[in-house]
Amino acid sequence: GAGVSQTPSNKVTEKGKYVELRCDPISGHTALYWYRQSLGQGPEFLIYFQGTGAADDSGLPNDRFFAVRPEGSVSTLKIQRTERGDSAVYLCASSPAGTSGLETQYFGPGTRLLVL
Amino acid sequence: AQKVTQAQTEISVVEKEDVTLDCVYETRDTTYYLFWYKQPPSGELVFLIRRNSFDEQNEISGRYSWNFQKSTSSFNFTITASQVVDSAVYFCALSSLGYQLTFGKGTKLSVIP
Numbered sequence A: 001g002a003g004v005s006q007t008p009s010n011k012v013t014e015k016g017k018y019v020e021l022r023c024d025p026i027s028g029h030t031a032l033y034w035y036r037q038s039l040g041q042g043p044e045f046l047i048y049f050q051g052t053g054a055a056d057d058s059g060l061p062n063d064r065f066f067a068v069r070p071e072g073s074v075s076t077l078k079i080q081r082t083e084r085g086d087s088a089v090y091l092c093a094s095s096p097a098g099t100s101g102l103e104t105q106y107f108g109p110g111t112r113l114l115v116l
Numbered sequence B: 001a002q003k004v005t006q007a008q009t010e011i012s013v014v015e016k017e018d019v020t021l022d023c024v025y026e027t028r029d030t031t032y033y034l035f036w037y038k039q040p041p042s043g044e045l046v047f048l049i050r051r052n053s054f055d056e057q058n059e060i061s062g063r064y065s066w067n068f069q070k071s072t073s074s075f076n077f078t079i080t081a082s083q084v085v086d087s088a089v090y091f092c093a094l095s096s097l098g099y100q101l102t103f104g105k106g107t108k109l110s111v112i113p
Helices: none
Strands: A005-007 A010-013 A019-024 A031-037 A044-050 A053-056 A065-068 A075-079 A088-095 A111-115 B003-005 B010-014 B019-021 B024-026 B033-039 B046-052 B059-061 B064-069 B074-079 B088-095 B107-112
Touching: A005 A088, A010 A019, A019 A111, A031 A075, A044 A065, A044 A075, A075 A088, B003 B088, B010 B019, B019 B107, B024 B074, B033 B074, B046 B059, B046 B064, B046 B074, B074 B088
Parallel strands: A010 A111, B010 B107
Antiparallel strands: A005 A019, A019 A075, A031 A044, A031 A088, A044 A053, A065 A075, A088 A111, B003 B024, B019 B074, B033 B046, B033 B088, B059 B064, B064 B074, B088 B107
């Protein structure tokens, strides 16, 4: 079946603008995760959804970052008043149920965000 | 706090050589999971293997093998007879909170023809 998809694949914006990044998980997966990967680094956890609710948003760097998953499927990561330091690849992953670390997370291709 | 260390930043080998990628982890939890992912130039993270903390058996899958040793907190990855298609960044990751993956900084492997 289809894997995790993310749109857009690339996004260039100006400092101070608002951006939305979309993630479409594997069909039937109830758990969804967002990570951020800076150049030369491993991915860093941002937020985890179990169904429609954010079960853990402890990785969001500040209140400019927000994510939603209103119907328990597609998720949108929203960044307000973007800063140059937000430039990174934003990765989305999903897993079947997200319980107890027993599952493998499957990643999408990422959205490369560049803030000028 | 959890931590994953991949001390090798970059490795270059000639095709058909064997190569081992090192991974050392830190966690206070007794139940945890270890993963290896491959990130080719296209950017997508590809899952390779998952091991739980109670299973120290080594695993072999084709040209890939993994050596898990709790005594040294290591989960090393060996590619036998490397090929150009193995060129990628390889990440080791740890999960013990139930969902959040903690990644190392990755090892960039270049296989030269």
